[in-house]
Amino acid sequence: MMDRYSRQILFPPIGEKGQKKLADKHVLIIGIGTLGTQSSEMLARAGVGKLTIVDRDYIEWSNLQRQQLYIEEDARKRTPKAVAAKKRLEEINSEIKIHAHIMDVTPEELESLVVGVDLIMDATDNFDIRMMINDISQKHRIPWIYGSCVGSYGMSFTILPGQTPCLHCLMETVPVGGQTCDTAGIIHPAASQVVVHQTTEALKMLTDNEDALRGKLISFDVWTNQTVQMDVSPMKKPHCPSCGENPTYPFLQFDEQTKTAVLCGRDSVQVRPPTAQQRNLKQLAEQLKKTGGEIEVNNFLLSFRIGEERMVIFKDGRALIHGTNDVEKAKTLYHRYFS
Template sequence: MNRYDRQQKFKGIGLKGQQQISEKTVGIIGIGALGTHTADTLVRAGIKKLILVDRDYVEASNLQRQTLFTERHAAELTPKVIAAQEELHKIRTDIEIEVHIEHCDAPLLEAAFSSCHLIIDGSDNFDVRQTVNDFCYKYKIPWIYGACVESTYAACPFIPDVTPCFNCVMGMLPVMNRTCDTVGVIEPAVSQATSYQATYALKILTEQPFEPKLVYGDIWSLEHSAIKFSRMGEVSCATCGDEPTYPHLQNRTIRTMLCGRDTVQFESPVTDMRQLIDFLTCLKIEFQQTPYFVRFYVDRKPVIWFRGGRLLVHEVKSVAEGQKIYYQIFG
């Protein structure tokens, strides 16, 4: 029996819709709770190709809500996109998957995501969403916002030439300035957000007309709202207005505090792994090497160096504290 038989029998998709899904490429920004759920759903739905980007690796605290990951991935500190690729290929051997262990910025989007028919947000990062918003509206690619914290969830589709953009609707979005690291999150809130993201994705991939709505609620108190936003556009908007300039595509911020993680990200001057290992050996700093990164400690602070030079300094409370560690390494 056709593995997509039940999906094709659904009148909203049918044979034509299934064929359309099988021809589409989807990009997912951030392979955490939201990204793993939507990746799993879309691979099972039959898309042709996934492009995944995430700058982090699997930790034990991820396993409560981030599907696709196992205890082995956490023990081995496997990069999230590598772990996701491994597990998704177990679901479908014919799925094409392209992965990037990178910080998501404008150069990466323009180099790797221009072929996407749809981009899904799993980033939990305001600056990244602003960049994705500009990129998608410049290149006419739909994208789907998603968020969850504690027991609350939200999702919203942004479609160039059809809906106002993220900037115009931002004032309507539920305030989610808390983070999962500080106040926690339950898996049902994740599932609710990604259910709406995946539903919007299937409608967009099958090219069906629909009325986009911002949906949000609280799964614990069983409250839910859905709001139309088609009239929220601003003619002066720098992204979707009459004269767009896409300002966030001009920025490339690599030195930044990661939201809720007590971690600062830097771009190191050392881009070759062999060179870094020689450098650490000379400094008599013990290290752990994997195919994807090198882990070591400076003043008892964990430091992760990724291929290409991206650096994470953990267990620091500010960029300034992270810089002290950075300068101890590279001067």
């Protein structure tokens, strides 16, 4: 039924030809939280023929403020995000195909997920996964759109393999000690603004309007009314291990992945970052105070308790997540509070 897309077809850069192209495209969305729920809904309503959505988490009450596909019943039942999102998206547009996966994304999963994909949308909550996405994108020459937000601040950049700098070029190494939504909060308009930039760029690519792509990294603060567009093309590095002349794709290698281990007899999971870090525990304690949790810190470690969850992080970035043997839950808590 082309009638449902009639107003979009009236937009000259898309038209009937572009609409048919959308119907033939496959987009992979990694993370179905704040960004992923909105971008998946926009692309579903736009008529993208196939969406693959991936998330490892379930719905909590704190998600309802900004993750718009979910309702109170989802939080009561702790429904996996991928399951609830698939149901809502199919209700929004029954003509398209939705494939949902409840999984923790690793390089192995990514290799199978990207088969036949035209575009990858970043809707994750940590740089561990983003750097994997970056490398798989470069390896298979699939464009991807980076997006992140915290507080009232957001950022987006479209990465085209072989043309633009990749995320590794821009970041050099995985950032350590940044703010997260659980330590700095977030307002819905900031996330929505990121999604607007991401999905607009997506529609340009999926309808073969690459000439209209922004070509710059955009950052903004919706509260202080600041917007910056930065030309980062000079930052492309010829010797970048992810996108350079002789790529090795380091973040697809085991050594560059977050490691986990269930501690025998202790009902705890150890989470270790890819490389040893030097965490500023006092600074981290200040960030965690905003959560309302209980914090104890000394020269060697920080102990953090919030609700029924108890965690300990050491100066080298290694953490113990107590009260669980569930590796996926432990990684989620680690990235939520310590990433």
